[in-house]
Amino acid sequence: MTKKILICTVGGSSEPIVHTIETHRPDQVCFVCSANDPATGSKGSWQQIRGKGNVTLARAGDPQPSLPNIPTRTGLAEDQYEILEVIADDLDGVYTRVTDWLMRHDPGETQILADYTGGTKTMSAGLVAAALDTEGVELHLVSGSRSGLTRVDAGQAMVMPASIEAIQFQRRFRVAVAPWHRHAYSESAMLLEDIPPPRDAGMRGALTRAIALSRALDAWDRFDHEAANRQLSSFRQTLGREGFGDLLGTLKLLVEESPAREPLRLLDLWRNAQRRAVQGRHDDATARLYRLLEWSAQWILREKAGIDTADVPPERIPEGLTLQPNDKGQYQAGLFNAWRLAAAHGGEQVQAFWNTQQGHIREHIGKRNRSILAHGFDTLTHEGWLDFSNWIEQHLLPLILDLSAAPPVRIHKLPGQLPDTYPFEPATQPR
Numbered sequence: 001m002t003k004k005i006l007i008c009t010v011g012g013s014s015e016p017i018v019h020t021i022e023t024h025r026p027d028q029v030c031f032v033c034s035a036n037d038p039a040t041g042s043k044g045s046w047q048q049i050r051g052k053g054n055v056t057l058a059r060a061g062d063p064q065p066s067l068p069n070i071p072t073r074t075g076l077a078e079d080q081y082e083i084l085e086v087i088a089d090d091l092d093g094v095y096t097r098v099t100d101w102l103m104r105h106d107p108g109e110t111q112i113l114a115d116y117t118g119g120t121k122t123m124s125a126g127l128v129a130a131a132l133d134t135e136g137v138e139l140h141l142v143s144g145s146r147s148g149l150t151r152v153d154a155g156q157a158m159v160m161p162a163s164i165e166a167i168q169f170q171r172r173f174r175v176a177v178a179p180w181h182r183h184a185y186s187e188s189a190m191l192l193e194d195i196p197p198p199r200d201a202g203m204r205g206a207l208t209r210a211i212a213l214s215r216a217l218d219a220w221d222r223f224d225h226e227a228a229n230r231q232l233s234s235f236r237q238t239l240g241r242e243g244f245g246d247l248l249g250t251l252k253l254l255v256e257e258s259p260a261r262e263p264l265r266l267l268d269l270w271r272n273a274q275r276r277a278v279q280g281r282h283d284d285a286t287a288r289l290y291r292l293l294e295w296s297a298q299w300i301l302r303e304k305a306g307i308d309t310a311d312v313p314p315e316r317i318p319e320g321l322t323l324q325p326n327d328k329g330q331y332q333a334g335l336f337n338a339w340r341l342a343a344a345h346g347g348e349q350v351q352a353f354w355n356t357q358q359g360h361i362r363e364h365i366g367k368r369n370r371s372i373l374a375h376g377f378d379t380l381t382h383e384g385w386l387d388f389s390n391w392i393e394q395h396l397l398p399l400i401l402d403l404s405a406a407p408p409v410r411i412h413k414l415p416g417q418l419p420d421t422y423p424f425e426p427a428t429q430p431r
Contacts, residue, residue, distance in 0.1 A: 003027050003110045007101065009119030009127050010034075010045040014056035014070055016117040016142035017048070021074040023159040024113055024140075029081040030101060031070070032123060034088035045119065049083055086123060094126025099133065107136025115159070117142040132168055139164050169198050169207075170426045177210060177422035183275040185221055188422075189214035206426050209235065217418055221275065223268075225254040242423045250415040262299050263404040263411055266292060270397065271417050273389070278420075282385040283373050289388050290335070290368045293361065296400060297338035303403075305345035309333040318344040336365060353399050360395070364388050 006026035010017055010033045021029060034044035047055050047069075054065045056073065067073060071081055084101060086094045105112055114131040116124040116139065131137040139162035176191035192211045198204050216231035229251050232239070236248055253260050254268060273288035301307040307316055312331040317323055321340050323331040333341055339361060343354035367384060370376035397414065404411035 004113065005030065005105060005110050006113045006115060007032065007098070007127070008115040008117070009123040010048055010070070011118040011120060011123070012045065013060050013118065014048050014067070014073070015060060016115075017070050018073055019142050020115045020117065020140065020159050021070070021076070026113065027080070029071075029076060030084060031081060032084045032086060032094070032098060032119065032127060034120065034123065035085040037088070044085070044088065046083055046085055049081070086126070088120045089122045091122050091126050091129075094123050095129050098127050098130035102130055102134045102137065107134065112137045113140055114138065115140045115142065116162075128162075132164065132171060165198055165200065166203065169195065169200075169203050173207070173210070173426040177214075180214075180422050181420050182279050183217075183221065183418060183420060184279070185214045185218035185418075189218060203426065206424065209424070210422065210426075213422075220251070220418060221272065223272070225251060225268075229255045239423075244419075244423070246416050247418070259408040260404070260411055262303075263400060263409055264415065266296055266299060266400055267397070267411070267415055269295070270392065271415065274417065277382075277385050277389070280382075282382055283371060283380045285385055286368060286371065286380045286388055287373050289392055290365075290374075292392065293364070293396065294335040294338060296396060297335065297342045300342045300346045300350055300403065301338065304342075304347055304350070307341060307345060309338045309341070312341065316341070316345065336362065349399065349402060353395070357395055360391055364391065 004024065004026045005028045006021065006024050007030040008017055008020060010031050017031075031046075031049045033046035033049060035046065036042065036044050049069055049071060051069050054067055055069050056065055056067045058066045070076075071078075084097050086097055102112065112134075114127055114137050116127045116131075118124075119127075128139065131139050140159055141162055142159050172195050173192070176195060177188050179185070179187040179191070189211055192207060192214060195207060197207065212231055213235065216228045219225075219231060220228035232248065232251065239245075239248060250264065250268075253264050269288055269292045273285045273292065276282075276285035276288060298309050301309060305316065307313070310330065310332055312323060312333055314331060317331060318341070321337060321344075323333060323337065325331050339354055339358070343351045367378075367380075367388070368374050370378045371380050372378065373380075401411065401413070403409075
């Protein structure tokens with residue numbers, strides 16, 4: 001049988017505490033009580049638990065205590081309760097002590113009830129905050145009808161569960177979508193999937209949508225554009241209204257067979273490299289730039305000359321460039337030689353780019369080759385990433401855009417970056 005434990009805040013009135021104990025009949029009780037006031041020496045609410053003689057009021061407003069302490073009134077044995085003493089108005093202190101206590105009691109093995117009716121406002125707030133941050137704790141309060149703005153009318157009190165589903169959902173939801181700030185969409189999806197589906201239809205819909213969007217952007221981040229397009233298809237209208245129209249247009253071009261697809265994939269790789277850098281993964285980010293540099297030459301050769309660097313026709317190898325055939329007799333060109341071929345067959349713009357940038361290309365290839373993810377042992381730092389990425393941004397990207405501007409490609413600008421902020425509020429449904 002599951003053990004039932006009650007933790008409750010204790011103030012000057014004993015009635016709600018007695019009422020919640022008699023209603024729940026817990027196996028154990030933890031009383032969160034105020035310590036003696038350090039300034040005046042006035043006794044704290046612990047006296048209602050450990051005080052001798054008559055220390056509690058029979059009714060609120062009575063001039064003198066006429067009843068014994070709460071454990072005596074409710075039949076609690078000494079081994080059935082404990083006291084957590086706190087400073088009455090120290091919110092941090094209350095929260096920390098209650099959280100520490102909750103961490104020692106696994107809600108999976110016990111039923112933990114938290115009643116925040118008694119005590120100072122600070123004590124109640126600390127208990128509520130700690131309970132909301134601890135999975136499986138049930139919040140309760142003693143309430144009922146009121147004839148004024150003060151306390152519940154005599155005889156009208158009842159113990160009721162607090163409505164906390166929306167609060168807990170929104171707190172967990174915001175934590176779960178925070179990894180979007182570093183483009184960690186997969187992490188967000190996993191955190192969102194751990195949130196219990198709310199009973200409320202609006203919140204449940206918001207959760208379903210957030211999981212789908214996180215999974216879609218994770219697929220995009222892994223270059224699985226087809227999966228991203230499928231997963232975003234249900235949200236096109238909504239996302240379009242939220243300013244994501246350009247992003248959806250980019251994705252559409254990334255999955256369609258058209259002359260724009262390959263150059264757009266080059267630019268998408270650039271955006272992907274930037275996202276890795278945001279995460280501090282500079283080796284991964286630089287590896288993507290290296291591939292971008294190589295792929296750009298391969299694209300130019302295919303588009304401008306119909307040459308595949310995996311099988312270069314011998315007659316297309318320019319004078320001064322030596323390529324060795326492989327065991328199948330095919331002539332293949334690596335990154336540097338691919339650019340030498342592109343300079344010979346790609347037109348004046350590519351030739352001009354090569355003439356001014358070949359030294360920089362060789363330098364960046366050397367740094368990459370000395371890195372751990374290539375052939376060496378060097379760690380690529382943030383400064384190394386900045387050096388390479390600045391060169392890409394200032395020289396290679398303008399070349400790609402210039403070559404892509406004319407029909408039939410018609411790409412005139414870089415695609416936007418994937419979002420780093422979740423675009424919807426937790427309980428917002430599509431309009």
